Each structure stands twice: as structure tokens, then as C-alpha cells.
Amino acid sequence: MIYEHAQSKTRIVRWLYSPTARALGALAVVFVLGIIFNADGAFLNWLTHRDMLRAVSVYGILACGMTLVIITGGIDLSVGSILALTAVSFSLLTIHRGISAPLAIVLCLFIGAACGAGSGLLIARFSIQPFIATLAMMVFARGLGKLISGGQKISTAVQIPDGSYSYVEAPQIFTFLNSKVAGDNISVVTLVFLVCLIISWILLTKLRPGRYIYAIGGNEAAARLSGVPVSAVKTLAYGLSGLFCAIAGICQASQELQGDPEAGIAYELSAIAMVVIGGTSLRGGRGGIWLTLLGVLTIGYLEKILSINAVGEDKRLMLTGAIIIAAVLFQKTRK
Amino acid sequence: MTQRQKRLLKMDRICKAFSGVQVLSDVGFDLYSGEVHVLAGENGAGKSTLIKILGGVYDDFTGQIHLGSEPVRFKSVNEAFAKGISIIHQELSLVGPMSVAENIFLGREKTRGLWLDKTLMAKHARRHLANLGLDLDVSRPVADYPLGIQQMIEICKGSGTFFRQAKDGSDPLRIIAMDEPTSALTEPEVEKLFGIIEKLKNQGCGIIYITHKMEEIYRLADRITVLRDGRHIATAAAAGLDKDKLIQWMVGRELNQQFPRHLAKTGEVRLEVRNFCIHGSGGKTGRRSVDNVSFRVRAGEILGIAGLAGSGRSQLLGGIFGTYGKSVTGRIKIDGKQFKPVCPKKAVKAGIALLTNDRKETGLVMEMNIVQNTTLASLSGFSPGGWLRPKRETAAAAKQAQSLQLKAASLDQPVESLSGGNQQKVVIAKWIQTDPAILLLDEPTRGVDVGAKHEIYRLMNTWSKKGIAIVLITSEMPELLAMSDRIIVMHRGRITAEFSRDSATQEKILAAAMGEKVPA
Numbered sequence A: 001m002i003y004e005h006a007q008s009k010t011r012i013v014r015w016l017y018s019p020t021a022r023a024l025g026a027l028a029v030v031f032v033l034g035i036i037f038n039a040d041g042a043f044l045n046w047l048t049h050r051d052m053l054r055a056v057s058v059y060g061i062l063a064c065g066m067t068l069v070i071i072t073g074g075i076d077l078s079v080g081s082i083l084a085l086t087a088v089s090f091s092l093l094t095i096h097r098g099i100s101a102p103l104a105i106v107l108c109l110f111i112g113a114a115c116g117a118g119s120g121l122l123i124a125r126f127s128i129q130p131f132i133a134t135l136a137m138m139v140f141a142r143g144l145g146k147l148i149s150g151g152q153k154i155s156t157a158v159q160i161p162d163g164s165y166s167y168v169e170a171p172q173i174f175t176f177l178n179s180k181v182a183g184d185n186i187s188v189v190t191l192v193f194l195v196c197l198i199i200s201w202i203l204l205t206k207l208r209p210g211r212y213i214y215a216i217g218g219n220e221a222a223a224r225l226s227g228v229p230v231s232a233v234k235t236l237a238y239g240l241s242g243l244f245c246a247i248a249g250i251c252q253a254s255q256e257l258q259g260d261p262e263a264g265i266a267y268e269l270s271a272i273a274m275v276v277i278g279g280t281s282l283r284g285g286r287g288g289i290w291l292t293l294l295g296v297l298t299i300g301y302l303e304k305i306l307s308i309n310a311v312g313e314d315k316r317l318m319l320t321g322a323i324i325i326a327a328v329l330f331q332k333t334r335k
Numbered sequence B: 001m002t003q004r005q006k007r008l009l010k011m012d013r014i015c016k017a018f019s020g021v022q023v024l025s026d027v028g029f030d031l032y033s034g035e036v037h038v039l040a041g042e043n044g045a046g047k048s049t050l051i052k053i054l055g056g057v058y059d060d061f062t063g064q065i066h067l068g069s070e071p072v073r074f075k076s077v078n079e080a081f082a083k084g085i086s087i088i089h090q091e092l093s094l095v096g097p098m099s100v101a102e103n104i105f106l107g108r109e110k111t112r113g114l115w116l117d118k119t120l121m122a123k124h125a126r127r128h129l130a131n132l133g134l135d136l137d138v139s140r141p142v143a144d145y146p147l148g149i150q151q152m153i154e155i156c157k158g159s160g161t162f163f164r165q166a167k168d169g170s171d172p173l174r175i176i177a178m179d180e181p182t183s184a185l186t187e188p189e190v191e192k193l194f195g196i197i198e199k200l201k202n203q204g205c206g207i208i209y210i211t212h213k214m215e216e217i218y219r220l221a222d223r224i225t226v227l228r229d230g231r232h233i234a235t236a237a238a239a240g241l242d243k244d245k246l247i248q249w250m251v252g253r254e255l256n257q258q259f260p261r262h263l264a265k266t267g268e269v270r271l272e273v274r275n276f277c278i279h280g281s282g283g284k285t286g287r288r289s290v291d292n293v294s295f296r297v298r299a300g301e302i303l304g305i306a307g308l309a310g311s312g313r314s315q316l317l318g319g320i321f322g323t324y325g326k327s328v329t330g331r332i333k334i335d336g337k338q339f340k341p342v343c344p345k346k347a348v349k350a351g352i353a354l355l356t357n358d359r360k361e362t363g364l365v366m367e368m369n370i371v372q373n374t375t376l377a378s379l380s381g382f383s384p385g386g387w388l389r390p391k392r393e394t395a396a397a398a399k400q401a402q403s404l405q406l407k408a409a410s411l412d413q414p415v416e417s418l419s420g421g422n423q424q425k426v427v428i429a430k431w432i433q434t435d436p437a438i439l440l441l442d443e444p445t446r447g448v449d450v451g452a453k454h455e456i457y458r459l460m461n462t463w464s465k466k467g468i469a470i471v472l473i474t475s476e477m478p479e480l481l482a483m484s485d486r487i488i489v490m491h492r493g494r495i496t497a498e499f500s501r502d503s504a505t506q507e508k509i510l511a512a513a514m515g516e517k518v519p520a
Helices: A011-016 A019-036 A046-071 A079-096 A101-125 A130-149 A172-177 A188-206 A208-218 A220-225 A230-256 A267-278 A289-308 A313-332 B047-054 B077-082 B100-104 B118-131 B147-168 B187-202 B214-220 B243-251 B313-321 B344-349 B359-363 B370-382 B390-404 B420-432 B450-465 B477-483 B506-513
Strands: A157-159 A165-167 B007-018 B021-032 B036-040 B062-067 B070-072 B085-088 B175-179 B206-210 B223-228 B231-237 B269-279 B288-298 B302-306 B328-334 B337-339 B352-355 B438-442 B469-473 B486-491 B494-500
Touching: A011 A019, A019 A267, A019 A289, A019 A313, A046 A079, A046 A188, A046 A208, A046 A230, A046 A267, A046 A289, A079 A101, A079 A130, A079 A230, A079 A267, A101 A130, A101 A172, A101 A230, A172 A188, A172 A230, A188 A208, A188 A230, A188 A289, A208 A220, A208 A230, A208 B370, A220 A230, A220 B359, A267 A289, A267 A313, A289 A313, B007 B047, B021 B036, B021 B047, B021 B206, B036 B047, B036 B214, B036 B243, B047 B085, B047 B175, B047 B206, B077 B085, B085 B147, B100 B118, B100 B147, B118 B147, B147 B187, B187 B206, B187 B214, B214 B243, B223 B243, B231 B243, B243 B450, B269 B313, B269 B469, B288 B313, B288 B328, B288 B469, B288 B494, B302 B313, B302 B477, B302 B506, B313 B344, B313 B352, B313 B438, B313 B469, B344 B352, B352 B420, B359 B420, B370 B390, B370 B420, B390 B420, B420 B450, B450 B469, B450 B477, B477 B506, B486 B506, B494 B506
Parallel strands: B021 B231, B036 B206, B036 B223, B085 B175, B175 B206, B302 B469, B302 B486, B352 B438, B438 B469
Antiparallel strands: A157 A165, B007 B021, B007 B062, B062 B070, B223 B231, B269 B288, B269 B328, B328 B337, B486 B494
């Protein structure tokens, strides 16, 4: 092999310009802010970090699926609605029907994956734009969630035949998913998020479909002409996004001890923001799951720092908006 | 060159680097009125960068530019344009859904107050196009026109303004730079373009012309400047410059033979196509872009397909490869076995490889690296049970890179950072990695420099020796004549003639391509 263009930059310099370094940089800035505005040492306490991680886990799980979809060059607007649908389904199945937790989980995962694969099929087979197809799924899944819940929150208050309510004990799975392990130092939902990250990482970097996801996002026509099963891979990506929504929905139901048909509104926007802040390109073909983790942590820490410093929600939202732009601009500056 | 001609442009000691990689070092260049100055050199030599600096696309360079005697340094394209410099870029800069007129006036719209003067723009656009010998509906979207026409619109966008300004008596457009303008044009369109260039020349314009095509260089050039690896190698008058000398300047070594076709022993029929049709949107009764085509290719044979733009030859290859799905009829046999071209995936499995004519749009995944692009079409073999085996992939890609003489800093490099010729080699590597029985090559040397072209010809010989059946489409007549064992000619979706290697001539092929009856 003949080498051309002698490398004028060292590995380290080139790494500094990589998306990973930029995303890490953004996170570091936020972290340093936290150390400066540490709210009388609250930021230096591990429990603050534990709670932050717990708070972002559900979003993070959604962001895992969103990352897959965005790398194919698509978008999934339906994640919040599918989350609500599966949260409601999970509560109904376990609290009201008394179905065993493993079976209920499998059923919910199936519902989520089916919704996602549904949008995937619309996109892959019928060439409907991802924005439109998942927008439709967003509305549809929200409606379905309301239908099966009767528009009510499905909680441990169960209506008995005489019309009054009695409280039943929450199923064990709820308490387990809402608990903390390792000497109360880490939440179970955070571990679930970690597992989702690892699954996505293996898929994207170790498995053939992952390579195809990047290829389709990078150049769909070239991928198709190379014999890549484009429709199947797209359906898989959206199906997995739906599956992650179901996981998030189960976690959300456990945390709230109820299935709320109104849950997850605007979650898709948070998930997209996290993926984008990480540095995964909305144009597809570029990015990765660890970048998404960095994005999730950046937003998580930002919100946490603002809240421990008692910044009101109004200013918090405005600042978050500004920081999203700052982070993305920071990533764009090349050269 | 006469003494009366005045110097329009002088670029002196131009240096430019992209993120640490020096692409131009101390390059000098000048241009006189009424002259065509050809910039020649391999891909990556820095020709396009040089004219982009002139056109105000890049402003972070060192060195001086003088227009006449006035020193200039353009910060934007419009600044350069205002000084009478127009660049026709290699990549089309047209907005597909916008109309022809809107595209021609994009960024310099005619207005009356705040309002767009659409009538005036349409009128001017029509006049400019007429100057190029084109009669188009200027209100139709550019995307409705074939690539060749789009290229002419692009040229009109750059040069058309000249005619208008000259008429106004205001400062006319004096310098036009064209970066491989003919790469997507058919013969007659090229002729038209050359006519335009002649016209511009006579009106005192200076033309910078970048091309890889030898016959264009000698046809057009008054002077030739050769760049290699970002350095100025030589500037010489075209008249009397020896072809071999020129090539030697460009590649830095001698190429003894331009087209080294070694005829291989042909074997069994590998690809047989019978009564093949591609039906348009009108269903089976509608217009057919490929109409009742039958041919055979034997092992080790190179079948050339000639035809003008719109002859349906690219569609024919696409159809065989399965890109038209169910809208095809006819029979295809591969090594005697029936094959139904329903999708590219099946075609790859059946041993067909299609090198498309546009590596950026349909060949490469630019973000992915050399290894990943090389294994994309044969990934199943590198991922038993679905798990990727990166080491095996790298080993395979390294082997391909070696045999294709791919020049790259590392195999982890994204292909977008490679030069055109090396990108083409990656696409080729991808298809050779699938170990194809049939290789369909659609313009394999488009936008590729002399050295890489030569290597691609050499590879075609190797493949045919291995018994691969090759179908070759190329718009470069000498290439077609030299590399094909047999040539079929298409016109409006039909085969109009077939020639053996010995009986084929440029004139006969062109006549058949234009639909005339030609005895073989």
C-alpha cells in the first residue's frame, strides 16, 4: 500500500477534533459549572449524582432507540406516546389483571416493538417520510393508550364493584424497579439504562445490522445497490426504538407507581436533544451510542445543577434551550 | 499568442492547506484574453482548489492574485463574480426543485423594487440558453431534465451572464473557469459547448479549462499548465507539445501504452439477456426505456455498449441488476441458470456486480472508512452469525488496496477524504470483494486521472483473464474502442448495431448511436 499525504497532525490532535472529544468537552464544562455552583456542597455529594442518573434514565433509554433511528437518517417522534401506551399496558396487566411480571414485561416489549416496527414498515415499504410516519404513530399510540386506560391513570387504586376505590399493594416488580442497589448508591433504572446502552453499542459496532444502519444513513442508494436489505434494517431500527420505549415505559410506570396515559409528552424532544448534543448527526450516517450517553449526562447535569441552585423552571427551560444551541455550535466549529 | 492580447489574470505563489494537509504550494498561473488555458493534472493535483481560490470560494490562502494590474483578494463568490469571474464547478450547483430560470439567476435575481422580475429573468434565461443552442421550458424544475442538460444549464448559469453584460456595455465577464464540464455530456452536447467556448474566446474572454480528456486538451488548449501534488510542474504552449511528454508531466512517470487491452481467451456464455425491456410509468403499454434488448457475454469477454445520453444503456445495466424491480420483462441467464432481477440483493447473490456511474450518489458511503466500504457488499462473509469480524475485514481490504494500488494514509480513513481516483478504486474493491461472475461497469473511469485510468484498464484485463464477463459503458470513444472485444450500440432503448473489435470505428458507432442504419 502506498501512503499519500503524510499525517501532519498527531493522533492526539486529531482526537481533540473528534465528536467524542467535543461531547466530552461540553460535559466537562457543565461539570465544572457544577463544581463552581455546587449549592453548598450538594453537587459534591454522590447522592445528587445518583438522583440525576435516576432522573435521566428513562430519557436515556428512549435516546438509545432514538440514536439507532437517527443514524439511519430518520427520526422517531412516537417515543413518548409509545412510552405512555406501554406504561398503561404494564400497569393494567400487573395491577389490575394480576398477570405475572415476566409475562407482562414480554407483552409490553412486544407492544412497543410492534408499534415501532409499524412505523418502520410504513417508512421502509411505503416510502413515507419518517417525520410523518412517526408523527402518525405518535398520535395513534397516544389514542390507543387512552382507549385501554379509559383516559384514567392506572394506579394501585382499584375500583371495586360497589364503585368505591380500594388500594391494592403495588406488585413486587414496581418496587424492585424503583429501588436502589449497591448500598443505596445506584438506582435500578440506571442499571436498566446501562444495559440498553450496552445492547445498542453491541448492535451498532459488533453486529452486521449495525453496520447496515450506518450505511443506510450515510448513503441509502449506495447501500441498496450493495445488496443491503434496506427495508428490513430500517424496520429493525424503528422496531428496536419501540422496544426501548417499552422498557422506558415499564420503568416510568414503576417509578410513578401508575400508568399514566398522559405520560411522556414531549419526551421525544428531550431524547432528540440528547442525541444531537452528543454529536450524532441528524443527517444520518454519523454518531454513536457513547456520544448519546455524553449528551444524556450533559442535559442531566445541567438540569440538576440548575435545580439544586434553585433556579426556577422558567429560567431553567430558557437556559436549557440556550445550552443546546451552544453545545451544537461548539460541535460545529471545525478547523 | 500575439502581443496585442492583454493579461487578464496572474496568480502568484498561491499556497493553501486543508486542515494541515498542503494542497497547493507556490503555484503560479496566468491567463490572457482570448485564450483557453488548460489546467491538467491527476486527481488531487490541486486544480479545482486553485480555481476555487480564484472564484472566492476559499479565502484562507497565501499568495497574490492580480486582475489586470489590480491586486485582488475575493472573500466571496459574488465578489469574484462582480469582477467578471465565473466558475463552473465540477459538482453541479443546481437546486433540483427550482425552475431553470430561477437556477440561472440564483443569488443574482433581477428585481423591480422588492419584487422579483420573473418575466425578465425568464426572457434572459431563454436567451442565454439559446446562445448555448438549447430550447428549454425555463419554468420547469431543473430536476426534470437529464444530467447532460443540467450540466448545460450549469454552464449557462456561469457563462450566460457574459452575453447579457456585454450587450449592456457594462463591465463584461472576462474570466470563465470550467472544471471538467464535459464529464456528463454526450458528444453533440460537447460539440455545442466547444462552440460556445470558441465564441467566448473571440469576444476576448479568458477561459480556464480543467479536463482529464486528452483529446479535449489538444482540441481546445492554447496553453497548458500541469500541476502535480499541489505543485506547478510546467506551463507550455499546446501546439507542438508531445502527448507522451504531457502525460509524463502529469503522472511523474512514463506510461508506455495508453490502452493496454490484452485479449483474453473467451469461454462459455456467462450472461445471456433475451428480449429485455424496462417499462416506464405507463405499464406494459407505456414507453420503454429499454426495448427488447438481447445480447450475450462470454467468460473473459469485454462487451462495450455505446450510446448517447438517453439511449437507455445505464438503465439496461440497472435493470439487469434489479434496480427496476417488477417493471422489467425478458429473460436473463447467468451461467445457464435463470435469473429474475427483482432486487440488487438477489443480483449480488447471483454474482452480478454493478459499478454505477456516480460514485458519490450511488457508490460509496462517504462517512464510512475504506474497510467498511470495501466489505459492504460482501458483509455476510465477514459476519458469521451476525457478528462482525473486523480483523478479517481489514485483512481483505488491505489485500484489495494492495492489488488496486490504492493510495491512502490509512485504511481507517473515511472515503470522503480520498481523491476521486482513489474513491473509484474503493468502489471497485467493494465489487471485486464479492467475487463476481459478471461485472457491469458504467463509466468506470469518469472523473479519474490518467494514472488511475491506466490502472483500471490494467485491472479490466486481469478480471477478464480470470473469466469474469464484463460489460462496459463509457462515453469516451477511444476507451470504448480500445477496451471492448465487441461493441453494441443503443439508441432510444434499442440495439441499433453490433460491431466486432476490428470493424468498429468512431464514425460508425456515432452514426448508429444517433439512430442511423449502419452495416456491421
